[in-house]
């Protein structure tokens with residue numbers, strides 16, 4: 001039976017090959033989403049391995065965060081730009097979850113995350129989520145959460161207003177746009193907790209900052225940040 005299944009799998013793979021999301025070559029058995037070569041060539045920051053993680057300067061003078069973890073460098077035209085695009089617009093929710101898990105496993109080798117109570121994804125506006133069919137940050141969180149063995153909450157932080165795509169706006173305008181878009185409901189659930197908030201990419205940090213400020217309005221809340229990618 002096992003042999004037959006294996007044969008069927010090979011026949012299926014011949015007609016419907018799984019391809020590497022980066023180089024588009026057919027994947028070998030046991031490879032998932034990326035061929036081994038592309039997986040090893042991902043532009044990893046390795047910041048979580050350093051004693052002095054430079055990412056901490058991202059929110060300095062704006063809001064206090066405990067720690068910041070970002071897996072990959074996002075640069076215009078690099079493979080991460082394409083990965084982020086696939087995660088957001090091409091239904092790549094399983095890819096998000098895979099990468100979250102892949103990074104989470106590396107993270108726990110170098111960082112003590114015992115102090116974290118919950119992960120929280122940056123919420124999308126409901127209309128946007130409905131259009132896209134899913135929230136990419138939530139799928140990233142599923143991967144992180146499974147790998148670091150911490151639960152996630154997606155009901156505490158909500159997004160109130162619809163904001164336009166903010167990519168072409170300056171930092172000041174972005175902040176004006178996002179500063180009041182988040183709201184914490186059921187604050188008692190996160191009182192005195194250490195939260196790991198998750199987004200797909202850290203660029204200006206305005207969206208994350210707005211969310212962190214809201215979370216920290218709840219008594220005793222500490223926040224760390226985890227993102228799949230960071231601009232740099």
Ligand SMILES: [Zn+2]
Pocket residue numbers: 020021022023024025034035036037038039
């Ligand atoms: Zn590849």
